[in-house]
Amino acid sequence: MTQNSHNSVFVRKVDAETLPPPQNEMGIRGWLWRNLLYSVTDYSSVSAALRSLAMIFFTVLVSYVGLTQLWLLLDFVFFSAVWSDPTGIKREACWTLSQGGTLPDDWHAACWPFIFAKLKFLAYGPYPMDELWRVNVTGLLGLAGLCWVLIEALPYRRLVGVLMLTAYPVIALILLTGGASEANYFNATAYIFVGLALITVGRLGQRDLLGIVASDFASIIGFVGWSLIVFQVLMLIFSVDVGLKPVGTGDWGGLMITLVVAVTGIVVSLPLGVILALGRRSNMPVARLLCTIFIEFWRGVPLISVLFMASVMIPLFLPEGVNFDKLMRALIGVMLFSAAYMAEVVRGGLQAIDKGQYEAAEAMGLTYWQSMRQIILPQALTHVIPGIVNTFIGLFKDTTLVSIIGLFDLLGAGKSAIADASWSSPVQAISIYLFVGFIFFIFCFGMSRYSIFMENKLSKSRSH
């Protein structure tokens, strides 16, 4: 039967030649048709004609408003703007005739020589002029490392990543502050021995030599021991006098502070957030309770009040003379705050993972940490990349709040620059805000684009 039908039915052996798409679907014509004309050329009925006319009206209106605004912006920023102040007359370079300057009375555009004059202040704040190379080296090193880690074609990315997270902060801190802090060698040695003792206890506990209770806490005790030793060794490293002039954090400012706060917050908040999220979904009641309290507390208070507490209240509680660095206080506040937000984002990812994945991991005999590392977290984090980057971008922009506690971040430095009467003009404030806004846009847009790239790469399997 089947053989017969084979013989009687025509079976095509060669593919038909592929026809080109219709002319009006291709090229500029196609583009115009799809995006512009498609919705405005249907007059077949009264309602369709009305719709088409309404579309024409709104298209023209929106284009007109959009193009006018764009023109005004370009004119303000580029065409009419004052670009140079060759004679060094400062504010008078941006004054109109009625103010005593030379520009026409209806002139209203950006005053860029003001920004150029303040560029050093906006980038570094009051950091000493002769020591700027230290900031530059730190920044370039960070940029190089970051690029290395982000560009996939390069070798040793894992090694560079680990170095960026361990050696780089140490180098950066020494370069920026000058190192040579005072260290107590006796205490440091004592602490290192305590650390070694704790590690030994931890090891013994892991081999079940200390009874059930101790073996439960063994890894924690070992961890504390390791942290103690690493901490003391770092303190000793920081105390080495490398011959750099000390520059206190009071002399930091501008984009430099913005980046220090944002990068620290971003780097710390992700791992801390993951730990908090795991803790909140843990079966251990104490860990769950602590993590929940932590997250809810930090999510419940506004960042501005956290910073305010850190800068105004903490000095009142501390004994007189004990003075916690202002930048450090703000950094800790920002870290804890963003970690709490990150924890909830990560928790969203964890909850999106099917229960079967958890069970499968257990069935394979993986330990909790193994299953988290190998099975759950890679999937969960991929799910929530947009949320994570959202938090990063939010954090980056929130760094401007440190200016209310007297740290001159990029925006704070800008505001301080506005107060300089030798440049005062009606466009002084707008020029600075435009520039600062542009810098923030570059960073935030960059993060956003990279996140989209990561999403596309990691979720190829799910893309539609």
Next chain:
Amino acid sequence: MKNITIAIVAIVAAAVGYFGGTSMNKEAPAPAATETETAAVEATLNAVKAKGFVQCGVSQGLPGFSNADDAGNWTGIDVDVCRGVAAAVFGDASKVKYTPLSSKQRFTALASGEIDMLSRNTTWTMTRDTQLGLNFAGVNYYDGQGFLVPTKLGVKSALEMDGANVCSQTGTTTELNVTDFFRENGMKFNLVAFEEADAVVAAYDSGRCDVYTTDRSGLAAQRTKLANPDAHMVLPEIISKEPLGPVVRQGDDQWFNIVRWTLNAMINAEEMGVTSANAKSMANDNNPAIKRLLGTEGTFGAELGLSNDWALNIISQVGNYGESYEAHVGPNTPLKLDRGVNALWSQGGILYAAPVR
């Protein structure tokens, strides 16, 4: 993952300890609390000498008073008081570190010992002097709240402003003063307040309000941001007294004296005609008052706990009060402020410093 986490935790902990530790070490011999006044006696000078610089609280940017210039260096008449104190203590006016403070933070920063002195356009009021554990060491600028109006309104006096829309900045005493003034004179007004000074200027310039009120030094500074500064005038009325001056913690009389006499030395120097240019040669002048001021006669510096050439250092490095005024707020600066009441008592003003003798 775990190793990286450990490393991160350790780095954070190290950073905490590093920053906390260094500042703790550096400021170990710091002044004691204001409540324990007996312990605070004469501690600040020693602490300042030990750390090698004066930590001075300044504003976050007020033209002419304390403001960062293009290179990020602090300048202004408030800054000059800080520099004067550094010159008196160390013989080097550059040994100052500045802490920019908001108006909310300034007293906490001083009380907690974060700064050694506050020189941040702070009005001397009874409440602040008596209730905050602070002492005002003098007045370096007599300010007062004034009004700026467009000339086209034809207003010649603040008393003609019934029903006006008044622009001002929030969170300052200017709101309180203007409310008092209008109530006292039985006039109605509508307060339009903004957080940022620039927003106030923009609102005033766009005609959102009829009058802009703030301290007269501030009016002078903000006026240059108007589209047409000549179309506006400052009204003659001054509705409040704002004596601005440096502040120190209560209970350390020696430090209080040093700050007070730094200011007095600058004012006296102007009165005697001692300037930064001629201070060194004037030290051997015939006038005994000048000799006492510049330390060639008497032991006035030693009585303060300083070297005898304390005032010579202040004046040769920072200048006298008049020089400081002319350099930062005077008619040749962007602020263009006349001396007015801030002239010497001998020249029609109210600036009067106790003599050095």
